[in-house]
Amino acid sequence: MADFEPRIVGFACNWCCYAGADLAGTSRFNYPPNMRIIRVMCSGRIDPSFILKAFHDGADGVFIGGCHPGDCHYMSGNYKTQKRVVMLAGLLSSLGIEPERLHLEWVSAAEGQQFADAVTRFTARIKELGPLRIPHPKVEDEHAIEPA
Amino acid sequence: MKQIEKSAPRIGVYVCHCGTNIAQTVDVEAVAEYAGTLPNVVVARDNMYMCSDPGQALIRKDIKEHRLDRVVVAACSPRMHEPTFRGAVFGAGMNPYLFEMCNIREQCSWVHQDREKATQKASDLVRSSVARAALLEALKERYADVTKAALVLGGGIAGIQASLDIADAGYKVYLVERQPSIGGHMAQLDKTFPTLDCSACILTPKMVDVSRHKNIELITLGELKEVAGYVGNFKARVVQRARYVDIDGCTACNDCVDVCPQIHPDEFNMGLSTRKAIYQPFPQAVPGAFVLNLDDCLGKLPRPCEKCLEACDAKCINYDAEDKELELDVGAIVVATGMDVFDPLVLPELGYGKHEDILTGLEFERMLSAGGPTGGKIVRISNGKPPKDVVFVHCVGSRDKVCGNEYCSRICCMYIIKQAHLIKDRLPDTNVTSYYIDIRAFGKGFEEFYDRVREEGVLFKRGKPSEIFRRKDKLVVRAEDTLLGKVTEHETDMVILGVGLVPSEGYQELAQMLKLSLSPDRFFLEAHPKLRPVDSNIEGVYLAGCCQGPKDIPDTVAQAKAAASSVIALLNRGEVTIEPVVADIDEDLCSGCHVCEALCPYSALIYDPGREVMTVNQALCKGCGVCPSACPSGAITMRHYTDAQVEAQLDALTGHQSVAEKVEA
């Protein structure tokens, strides 16, 4: 698994995590290059379906970065994100996907180092888990949903 | 050139070298070449500096020549130059919301070293941006009028200067100070370094100007409770605590103070003297009216003792006065909430609080002041006699990871040098020794002043005291002299701790209220450390003085004037652009289930009972995108961050591997 390069999708809110990622850049804090970020205004914009789609389409891990509790630019978007992530973690495990593949991190605009560390840790974790394999549905189950 | 259907988007992609900032880790030419192969891309180029004039001109020329209707620039962060390029495409007649910025500097070239992997990542990011760009829609900007008034938080020298400048430009200013008087820490200082101006003499006239200015409404004992709105149109809720003394009626005759039986430590004198429960904070206070602190008052329940009430001829004391709630409409906010001094009780080895003759720099400053607790006489608190030997300790609570303050407080070296000079000035025979780590005398005239004070006989020893304790009636400072490499014990009469600065009390609550970001040192974060040093991360909110980081008086005044000029420019413009990034509801899809209503923090989603659907009040919507992510019918579209746009990015980032490949055989 040594040369496995995971494909990681990141979502970052504009006001905190994205700014923190920029600060990591300005400060030249290195981290692994696997993650690609999609910028959204608030982590609350991250529709659970985006996350499911990312896994479905081939992401090995999904990273979500928002403002610290109480700091969301839109007051409470991050609380909603947190609830959704908890809800999704349960759903992922029932789909046979390790819930650790979805990670939520609070990163403020001043936390460049914390951002770099979090991405480094998460990338290492996904490398450990290996490529995502979505379990094949059992044949009987497939028949069950077949129209009569 | 590729053949593209008429209706298909025509995208131009520009990949920036940023000198070598991007090019040294990313193969910029290869990324541009790759971009040229992506769907809908009509031109793809690389350029040394896209943000330069020629770079922008190139985009404009291509828009005309190639009839581009979308532009992607892969360069620095959109937080840096998105406005620049939106302006550039707008100049060529394109809607600015059809521009997309791809961050391959801060989030790629600057954080990776492997050139191949960084190039791969940059290409992926460009692919994602191109996919998004194809689906971007033109949006119309909205405009809102600016309320021509400003709110200034904090009445220290920063807030005073900012208020005066804004008010002089002809705009209304609400200056809110939580203490009973303006003046801040500068009012407590005796002299200022390195020029030795009398602090009160240069500050007091400005305080009086504030009280007389017809455009300034001074709200002392005031505290910000809530802020709503956005740049140009803020609504601030301020609570003004009761003073119990009528400001206009009080003649400051002192009759009430004479009869008041209650004694309390005097905050202005750092507890080195006492005041009554009814008092004037300091003689030059503005407003000059007295203030009654009911919490300090004797027999508050059921009634105060009423001695002051009886003594007051002007009849301006009212125990039933109530806190007032004010609603202020302003277009801009200046945060000038200053700092606190570090509390050395955190470092018990320094003996502060155990021995009376160990003072903080600010306490000693009060002792030096003619209006202070000793009338300007330098004495040992323990016996009232002048000290024969004084030791200063630098960097107390600064440059110290142990107490969590890694930063340099920038003023302590100089105030210690100044205080050392004042001791030599008043007690020429007293020995003065200063224990330092490094001397930071970087400002105008500082180094010269430091030289002068050394010539006056003040001894500077390199080393940080590890312990201060008492031996008979002396204090002993144990320190390693790092130049001589040996541990010394210094017997002295008095120790002054050069305490550093920390964020002022309540900074976290204020940050949450205004949505300000904090730097790692916990002071407020500026929008850009070099180019936007007085802007906060929130449009229309500016920073001045020590709330942004420790600084001396000249720097504070300079920043206050800069913040004021930003406010004046905004108020003068009279109009702000509002991003059209808001939610939209497709009424045919909406089932009127109300799910979104409860989620919106701005109450922008309103149920229309007639049509049985939800509607969006776009003036209230801030564009967070929480509601579309929760709508069970998919009826809500978040403009500029639509489901389709985000999904296109996801496809571009993940789409290489089909689902079939992922399914375990």
Ligand code: FES
């Ligand atoms: S803006 Fe960062 S989580 Fe809402």
